[in-house]
Amino acid sequence: MNGDGNPARARLRSLNETHLELEEAGLAQEPDPAQWSDEELMAAIAHHDEQAFGALYDRYADLVYSTSLRVLHDPQLAEDATQDIFVRLWERPGAFVSARGRFMSWLMSVTRNRAVDEIRARGRRQRREASGLESTDEPVGHVDRFENDPLRAAQAQEDQQSVRGALEGLPREQRVALELAYFRGLTQQEIAAKLHEPLGTVKTRIRLGMQKLRSSLEGQQH
Amino acid sequence: MARNGIDGHITREQADEYAVGSLEPEMERLITLHAADCARCREILFESEDVAATIAMSAPRHQAPPRLKNKVAVEAGITRPGPMQYFVRFGQAAAIFAAVLVSVAALTGMVSMRGQVQDLREQNAGLQSEVRDLSSQEVQILDLNMRVSEAEQRAAEFEESAERDRELLAAMMNPESETAEVVTMEHGEGAQGRLIWEEDEGRLWFVAHKLPELPGDQAYQLWVEDGGDYIPLGTLRPDDSGTATFVRNLANGLSGYAQAIVTVESREAGHAYERRGDSVFLVPSLPRSRE
Ligand SMILES: [Zn+2]
Numbered sequence: 001m002n003g004d005g006n007p008a009r010a011r012l013r014s015l016n017e018t019h020l021e022l023e024e025a026g027l028a029q030e031p032d033p034a035q036w037s038d039e040e041l042m043a044a045i046a047h048h049d050e051q052a053f054g055a056l057y058d059r060y061a062d063l064v065y066s067t068s069l070r071v072l073h074d075p076q077l078a079e080d081a082t083q084d085i086f087v088r089l090w091e092r093p094g095a096f097v098s099a100r101g102r103f104m105s106w107l108m109s110v111t112r113n114r115a116v117d118e119i120r121a122r123g124r125r126q127r128r129e130a131s132g133l134e135s136t137d138e139p140v141g142h143v144d145r146f147e148n149d150p151l152r153a154a155q156a157q158e159d160q161q162s163v164r165g166a167l168e169g170l171p172r173e174q175r176v177a178l179e180l181a182y183f184r185g186l187t188q189q190e191i192a193a194k195l196h197e198p199l200g201t202v203k204t205r206i207r208l209g210m211q212k213l214r215s216s217l218e219g220q221q222h
Numbered sequence: 223m224a225r226n227g228i229d230g231h232i233t234r235e236q237a238d239e240y241a242v243g244s245l246e247p248e249m250e251r252l253i254t255l256h257a258a259d260c261a262r263c264r265e266i267l268f269e270s271e272d273v274a275a276t277i278a279m280s281a282p283r284h285q286a287p288p289r290l291k292n293k294v295a296v297e298a299g300i301t302r303p304g305p306m307q308y309f310v311r312f313g314q315a316a317a318i319f320a321a322v323l324v325s326v327a328a329l330t331g332m333v334s335m336r337g338q339v340q341d342l343r344e345q346n347a348g349l350q351s352e353v354r355d356l357s358s359q360e361v362q363i364l365d366l367n368m369r370v371s372e373a374e375q376r377a378a379e380f381e382e383s384a385e386r387d388r389e390l391l392a393a394m395m396n397p398e399s400e401t402a403e404v405v406t407m408e409h410g411e412g413a414q415g416r417l418i419w420e421e422d423e424g425r426l427w428f429v430a431h432k433l434p435e436l437p438g439d440q441a442y443q444l445w446v447e448d449g450g451d452y453i454p455l456g457t458l459r460p461d462d463s464g465t466a467t468f469v470r471n472l473a474n475g476l477s478g479y480a481q482a483i484v485t486v487e488s489r490e491a492g493h494a495y496e497r498r499g500d501s502v503f504l505v506p507s508l509p510r511s512r513e
Contacts, residue, residue, distance in 0.1 A: 047454070048454050048455070048456060050300050050456070050457070053298070053300065054291075054295075057291055057294060058291075061286040061290065061291065062283060062284065062285055062286050063278070063279070063283070064286070065284060065285075065286035065287075065290070066281045066282065066283045066284045067278045067281050069281070069284055070278075070281035070282070075287075079286070079287055079290055082286055082290060082294075083290060083293055083294050083297060086294045086298070087294060087297045087298045090294075090298040090299075090300070091298065091471070091473070100264075100268070101264075101267075101268035101271060101272075102268065102271075102272055102275075104275060105268065105271040105272045105274070105275040106271065108271075108274070108275040108278040108279075109241070109271050109274065109275070111278065112243065112274075112278060113243070116243060166276035166277070166279060166280050167276075167277060167280040168280070177244075178242055178277055179277070181242040181243050181244035182242045182243060182274065182277045182278070183277075183281070185243060186244070187244055187245065187246050187247075188239070188244045188245070188246070189246065191244065202244075203235075203239075206238065206239060206242060206244055207235050207238065207239075210238040210241075210242065210270070210273055210274075213273050213276050213277070214273045216276075217272065217273055217276055
């Protein structure tokens with residue numbers, strides 16, 4: 001049974017042209033999957049490469065977990081969401097291959113949508129009501145997670161302080177509008193109602209906020 | 223197109239609103255539909271998703287619970303994930319944290335396997351004294367972390383394997399489960415295999431005993447066959463006694479496949495996805511899912 005005669009291989013190849021190139025380029029040259037690009041890892045995962053999956057998990061588990069926690073405010077739900085996302089990634093890597101785009105952006109979008117779907121499923125009424133906008137800044141619950149483990153709590157706090165979010169540079173009202181949409185799953189109309197602002201104002205804030213994020217992102221790349 | 227609420231192609235603003243999730247559901251659906259057919263607009267959406275991803279990045283960073291990796295592996299049907307090799311965080315506090323983890327790992331292991339517990343305890347003692355002697359040399363801390371991480375992983379594995387055995391037993395006792403006859407081929411001489419299809423959980427189990435030990439660059443690979451195509455399901459990882467328990471969720475069941483086969487494949491940089499190797503087990507007919 002050689003490579004050319006194996007229809008399964010042909011089918012797997014058709015999953016992703018990128019991988020074909022990788023194979024020809026000799027993927028084996030870099031044996032440590034931790035050094036592979038996201039796209040290389042995904043191509044290997046499409047071939048059930050467990051090491052590649054492990055490396056991808058190590059690379060993104062904290063980010064997926066943190067984003068889920070930010071939306072769900074519940075360590076257990078965030079853990080379930082993270083598990084769900086990675087298991088789906090392993091079982092259906094083709095979902096990314098067909099979508100293309102940048103892997104990390106795709107993963108964040110999947111994570112955000114998975115978490116927001118969860119809060120929507122729980123019903124808008126049950127959603128944690130913000131007592132003020134301040135509460136959008138901090139997830140609750142993480143304190144509980146570490147309460148029996150002061151070392152870990154200290155470490156988490158250290159990590160948190162070292163994060164310099166891209167949102168920091170935005171005017172507060174733009175940041176709040178983006179956060180309410182992205183982390184709370186609110187639509188523009190819901191944001192407008194919540195903030196007692198006209199819809200047009202909310203749309204403008206989101207538009208300006210995204211423009212600023214875009215230019216700071218471009219600034220980083222050049 | 224204007225009647226749909228999208229005037230021609232998707233605008234940058236609409237793409238941004240889509241990416242942050244602020245659109246009304248109806249508009250969101252229209253954009254999704256349009257982008258499915260329009261490569262140009264997909265590109266615009268991808269670019270907006272790149273920008274929106276920076277919002278996600280701004281969320282305070284928390285460490286995913288260490289046990290989660292193992293849970294994911296088990297849930298994904300990867301029975302034994304490799305040790306966590308990519309432990310990236312280290313610092314002064316981590317060394318002390320490491321010793322704490324080892325104590326926890328030792329406790330967890332105690333419930334499962336005495337031998338390994340002894341092992342962990344020795345490591346723990348070693349680590350404790352190292353922690354005392356430790357200066358701020360990062361290399362030592364990294365090494366310590368790696369060892370602790372592996373120890374912790376092992377403890378989690380003991381627990382998972384005990385859990386898996388319980389689940390396997392439940393699967394075998396389940397009246398909804400079906401067991402398939404497994405034929406041992408030439409290269410599996412002396413070994414025994416059993417395939418169990420757990421209908422209500424949608425899970426495929428493959429248990430093997432007395433598997434001959436393989437050189438490190440080879441692995442037992444399980445495949446299902448569909449009209450001459452061999453689809454890899456994963457590898458069997460025998461323990462020291464040659465026993466391997468493989469489990470994998472198959473949402474669509476086994477209906478599409480004619481037979482299953484286990485072969486010995488060489489690991490080419492971790493890739494074993496092309497059936498070339500000698501047969502160890504053959505399952506000539508698979509249990510059917512009841513639709
Ligand atoms: Zn278009």
